Amino acid sequence: MTHALHSPRLSAGFRIVDLFAGPGGLDIAATVMGLKSIGVEWDDATRATREAAGLLTTKEKDVALLSPCDGQVEGANVLTGGPPCQSFSVAGNRKGHKALEDVKRLATRLVGHKELSSFQTAWKTVKAETDKMSDERTGLVLQPLRWIMEAELTEEKERYDVVVLEQVPTVLPVWKHYAELLKEVGYAADAHVLHAEEFGVPQTRRRAVLIAQWDPKNVGRRVEFPSATHQRYSKGATRLRKQPASEHDQEELLFPTPRKAKLPVEPWVAMRDVLTERPRDFEVVSNYGSGGDPKNRGRRTSDQPAATITGKVRRNRVFLLKETKFGTKEIGEELERLTFEEAGLLQSFPKRYPWRSTDVAQQIGNAIPPLLSLHILSSALRLGPPSEELINKLAAWEPKHSDDAADEVLTADA
Known part of the structure; x- marks a missing residue:
């Protein structure tokens, strides 16, 4: 099994499998960071964009039909993902709230098993229940937890050193619940809502983010989230160099900023x-x-900044x-x-990003902003804040297509 991350590791030591990868918002950030990454993506149109960008994508399209031991992804020691959110986007009403509570209840059943066979039995009962739900996508948010637990209990597979999950803000209660469950199996974990414009994205967009780091001797320690680098947008605010919200202001916010911002912050990017x-x-x-x-x-x-794309x-x-x-x-x-x-x-994608196939607008709208991903990954992997050089490298990125990319796998010595 792998060991706790007690100090920053070299980028080359991280190998990412990205579930529900989309057109590559996280993968392109990983690429410019020098990290090996492979995505799992269902949609053929989105896969075409990934191929044009030269991003690795698994041959199997369905996250549910893959496992951490699959040959293409078995070398990964970092798990990331953004499961579909449609079931939770109306969490203020009865159906949306019930979906959140159902996921939390079922997630609890998946943790605490000492043997793989016991977990697999539990997973079968959980899957049977999610298959009966009115929206079959609700169960997809449990897939990352399945991958974590299978990697934990399979002798042939090393557990994940780091887990990063993201979703719309209404999923924050689920991520908070996951964080508590992951602490039970040896991860230091927490979840918070991040504002994309606070990291230089020219768009207001909020994402609930979970970060978990394998550290069985110190599961209760604080998990550091990225510090804001730019001014938060609010209606009627003036674009200027100003300090982050005071502690009193933070108490007024629905989703308080979960970290101390660096001083001074830059103006928002317009x-x-x-x-x-x-x-x-x-x-x-x-x-x-x-x-x-x-x-x-x-x-x-x-x-x-633009409104949410x-x-x-x-x-x-x-x-x-x-x-x-x-x-x-x-x-x-x-x-x-x-x-x-x-x-x-x-969305902070590079200007030359090779959008392909049909429904490109949906691909763009569903993606996590690459610049936000850059900050999240840097913090989750404890590599320090991304440098200006790295941020400029992301903006200037251009595709270099590799004909044999689809045949590559994530090996531990890659």
Whole structure:
């Protein structure tokens, strides 16, 4: 079995398997960090994008049909993943809340087994129950826990040194529950909500993130999350260099920042900073969350981060902002809607990212921002904050396709 991570390790020592990998938001961050990574992805269109980007993807598309002992992934010592979130995106209502509680209840059954056969029996009963749920995707959030426990109990497979899971903020109670369960088997673990714009992503997006590190002698220690590097956006706020929220302000927040921010933080990155081929002053009008009421449409000007990029990003309308003789701004003519390349930039993907196949907008909207991934991985692997050089390397990345990439595997000496 592997040993506890008592000190930072060399990047070459980490090998990642990324479940529900999407178009590569985490994998591309791992690539620029010099880490070996392979993704598991179901959707053929998304797999086409990964192939064009030269990212490793398992031949088997279904996470449920793979195991940690599969030849393509058995060398991995880091497990990451972002299971589908549709079952929990309405956690405020009865169905969404029940889905969260069901997952927590079933997850508890999967921990505490001393033998693989006992765990496999428990997994069969859990799977039978999830198969009967109204939304079959609900059970997918249990797959990372299955992988962790199988790796823990299989003699031929080393356990995972590090686990990183991410999802929408409503899944935070599940990640918190997972953290407590993982402490029982030897991991120091915790979960918090991170704000993407606080890490230089030109978009407001919140993600519930779990980090677990194998450390059986010190499971109760604090798990360090990445420190904010940029100003958090709030409606009506002015873009300037300001200090992070005070302790009193933190108590007012629904999801308090779980770490001390470095001082001073940078201003948020605005849309105009990355959409440099557009006029300097413009406004993006979104239908997202408006319920069809024009009065409720979200509006962001180019000196602000974009609203959360979703699979409906092409529905957003873009207008030129013109200065009046009174020094104010008014709406001008309508401009071309956001391109896929621009939507990717707002997600912090490199400009030359090779989006492929159908439903590209959905691929982009479902992805975790690579720049946020860079900060999360650096913190989870205890490599220190990403350097400016590494961040610039991510922005400047271009694909170098390898014809034999699909045949590569994750070996311990890779």
